[in-house]
Amino acid sequence: MKTEQLRHLRRAVLAVAGAATLILGLAAPSQAADPVLRDLATAKGRYIGSAATASELNISSYAALEGTQFNSATPGNEMKWESVEATRGTYNWTGGDNLVSFAQAHSMQVRGHTLVWHSQLPNWLTSGTFTNDALRALLVKHVTDEVTHFKGKINQWDVVNEPLNEDGTYRASLWYNQLGSSYIADALRAARAADPAAKLYINDYNTDGTGSKSDGMYNLAKSLLAQGVPLDGIGFQGHLIVGSVPTTVQTNLQRFADLGLDVAVTELDVRMTLPATTALLTQQKADFKSVVSACLAVSRCVGVTVWGLGDATSWVPSVFPGQGAANIYDENYQPKPAYYGVAEALGWTGTVPVPTASCAVTYGVNQWNTGFTASVTVKNTGTTPVSGWSLTWTYPSGQKVTQAWNATVAQSGTAVTATNVSYNATIAAGGTQAFGFNASWSGSNPAPTDFKLNGTACS
Structure with missing residues (x-):
């Protein structure tokens, strides 16, 4: 991690505004009744x-x-x-x-x-x-x-x-x-x-x-x-x-x-x-x-x-x-x-198991008059690694991302997408990846509640 990025993360005070548990849906668990x-x-x-x-x-x-x-x-x-x-x-x-x-x-x-x-x-x-x-x-x-x-x-x-x-x-x-x-x-x-x-x-x-x-x-x-x-x-x-x-x-x-x-x-x-x-x-x-x-x-x-x-x-x-x-x-x-x-x-008529892989997102901010620094940690709480990740959410109160590190963050209107960079594309089972960004706000700055990881919303 670059020195500037570390400085941003150290400066951010983790006032945890909310957390969500997400179902990834990337792989179904092996079951005893799986077809042969x-x-x-x-x-x-x-x-x-x-x-x-x-x-x-x-x-x-x-x-x-x-x-x-x-x-x-x-x-x-x-x-x-x-x-x-x-x-x-x-x-x-x-x-x-x-x-x-x-x-x-x-x-x-x-x-x-x-x-x-x-x-x-x-x-x-x-x-x-x-x-x-x-x-x-x-x-x-x-x-x-x-x-x-x-x-x-x-x-x-x-x-x-x-x-x-x-x-x-x-x-x-x-x-x-x-x-x-x-x-x-x-x-x-x-x-x-x-x-x-x-x-x-x-x-x-x-x-x-x-x-x-x-x-x-x-x-x-x-x-x-x-x-x-x-x-x-x-x-x-x-x-x-x-x-x-x-x-x-x-x-x-x-x-x-x-x-x-x-x-x-x-x-x-x-x-x-x-x-x-x-x-x-x-x-x-x-x-x-x-x-x-x-x-x-x-x-x-x-x-x-x-x-x-x-x-x-x-x-x-x-x-x-x-x-x-x-x-x-x-x-x-x-x-x-x-x-x-x-x-x-091949003729199997059984029931496809519901995916069990999941993750938790921790979102925290250090806020001042018109801006804030956000830190986000994504934890893979499932049993299989995630290879390549994209985290999305919305900012309904007009917040605008201006700078990011450890992820590529793009915003269109209220929709925000953070995508892994080359060195943190994999989230091991039980592991985490963290990224941060600076953003502006006015009026109010509520935490997102609709995180989606790789297209699947939290339950």
Whole structure:
């Protein structure tokens, strides 16, 4: 905290004018009667899966949910080229083997991810100089070796990942630039030869609804099938945005199914601009539910995989600054409304628990003739951390905020909003964050009584 800010806070005399207890509504508590997603999915003839990395499986809460709630697992990184063959011809299967062992111990199937991709390639491959024939041989060898190692243990392979641009044309990559689109057929044929029982997929993002990119994928699939290339399914990643889920997901899945292909939602998450609010979380629940429902409406949609569990380890904030809260569990691995949305889509008819997280606000002023200094402390009295916060209230007597510290404070008429700054965005369970501001007043200076934290009013 800056010296000037400390001086302001020390100068403020905490004459506590009022306190309010607020219901955050950010996460519902885990209940003994919570639905088991894998049981619901099995009853519908589908799987429900989750991605996991080795580090995530070392988190006891993550591993417990992974093994009890889901019947399919996808490795986040452990089967990618740079992970298994960082040195040419030398393989490290430890991460992939451990995930497979975890899945087998919990009666889960495994989606292999991914054999051929433009990203996460080892340096020896990306910096090397190879003839076209040599590069093709390396691709075929790697696919053959990896699929052979995991033969009989993988239900579905994402053989080729993200081969298309947004307009449906082929993505420029190490593979396409030298081999053209034929690398896709080469990889699929090598995978089939190595494990005839595994289902072979092409997987991509932003193909969830109809449009240019999904049209490109559709044309690619038709072309491969016409050539007799072994292709069993298409994976639709499903990295989506709250309130912007395509309305054509079901229609799009169905047209691929009509080609005789299986389809699957392979990496589902639904991100939002932080902080999470009750309204955003409610919409997120509806979005997850709509995607799962679209899959269930297509007979050849074999399952849905969510891309990770808790918000604490989500990839989203590092790639999309200011966005996050994309998963069905919160940062403390407690179920969010989205979890219940998935359950409802799968046929669950139970009652969603009322959120129990709460906080208390202490508001105090040091007042003089026409101005005052206010100090505000927000305490999280709930059991889960708050990530990104916004506190709102009204000043009905004409008070005007002029300067603030430890928060960004904006005022429009009588409405005031205080938002966290970069260094105090998280309020730990049982923890507090404090901020202060100067303001002017005339006539009277009553304390606010309508505090709302992240959009939810006090009870």
